[in-house]
Every structure is written in structure tokens, then in C-alpha cells.
Amino acid sequence: QVQLVESGGGLVQAGGSLRLSCAASGRTFSSYAMGWFRQAPGKEREFVAAISWSGGSTYYADSVKGRFTISRDNAKKTVYLQMNSLKPEDTAVYYCAADPNWSGYTKLPEEFKYWGQGTLVTVSE
Numbered sequence: 724q725v726q727l728v729e730s731g732g733g734l735v736q737a738g739g740s741l742r743l744s745c746a747a748s749g750r751t752f753s754s755y756a757m758g759w760f761r762q763a764p765g766k767e768r769e770f771v772a773a774i775s776w777s778g779g780s781t782y783y784a785d786s787v788k789g790r791f792t793i794s795r796d797n798a799k800k801t802v803y804l805q806m807n808s809l810k811p812e813d814t815a816v817y818y819c820a821a822d823p824n825w826s827g828y829t830k831l832p833e834e835f836k837y838w839g840q841g842t843l844v845t846v847s848e
Contacts, residue, residue, distance in 0.1 A: 725749040725837045727819045732842030735809055739846070743804040745819030745839055753797040756825035758835055759804045761815035761844075768818070770830035772804060782827060787813075809846045816841040 731743040745757070758773035772793040773782045781793055792805040802819060820835035 725752065725755060725821050727821060727837055727839035729817065729819045729839045729842040732817060732844045734845045734847065736847050737809060737811055739809050740805070740807045741809065741844060743806065743817055743819075743842060743844070745802045745804075747800045747802070747821065749800075751823070752800040752821075755821040755823050755837075756827070757793075757795055757802040758820045758822075758825070758830075759793060759802075760818045760820060760832055760835075761813075762818070762841075763812075763815040766815075768832045770832075771817070773825070773827070773830065774802065775827065780827060782830065784830070806844070809844075811846045811848055814844060814846050816843050 726748040728746050754776050759771040760768050761771050762768040770784050774793045774795050778795050790808045795802040818841045819839040821837040822835040
């Protein structure tokens with residue numbers, strides 16, 4: 724069982740930066756792939772980024788590639804999402820997710836077993 728708690732969301736102007744954190748509980752954090760998803764009002768939850776259990780592989784949605792960076796610190800049981808050059812279209816609730824068996828071939832929410840409660844990111848014009 725893994726519990727996830729996101730933090731770091733807030734209001735930022737376009738072009739600004741935010742860093743989201745996701746703190747995990749549970750002894751097996753280091754064996755889980757971790758991901759970030761987001762959901763804007765009226766839209767489906769979409770993949771943003773993911774990282775393998777070791778941190779050796781990272782994956783990004785085309786819409787954030789080059790602007791966002793996912794990383795993890797297994798000793799601190801925390802995964803991060805550094806978001807730079809933010810755009811109004813990045814406004815959404817951002818969710819942290821974890822899964823022990825994620826292969827990296829698909830990037831669907833249903834591929835991840837554990838979820839946090841979400842943190843709101845609002846990017847103003």
C-alpha cells in the first residue's frame with residue numbers, strides 16, 4: 724500500500740515556474756514507477772510525465788517536453804515535477820500516481836494503481 728500527498732501547487736504568471744512534490748509512504752516506494760497526470764476543468768485526466776523506479780528512464784507528454792522535468796529521490800520517498808515556462812493551458816489539478824508494474828508502453832491513468840488527492844496549478848495570462 725502506498726499513500727501519496729502532493730504539494731507545491733499555486734498561482735503563477737505565464738512564463739513562471741513551479742515545483743510540485745509528491746511525498747509517498749510505504750516501504751516499497753523505490754520499486755514503484757511514478758507519474759504525474761493533470762486534469763483541467765471539463766477535460767479528461769491526461770498524462771504529463773513519468774519516471775521508472777530507478778530514475779533511469781523518464782517519459783513526457785509532447786505538450787510539456789522541454790519545459791517540465793520529473794525526478795525522484797528514493798531516500799526521501801519523494802517525486803518532483805519541475806515546471807518551467809508555464810502557459811495558461813497548463814492550468815489543471817495535478818495528480819501524482821504510483822504503480823509497481825508500469826511498463827512505460829502506455830500512458831493511461833488506469834495503468835497506475837495509487838493516486839494522490841491532487842494539487843491545483845493555475846497559470847494566469
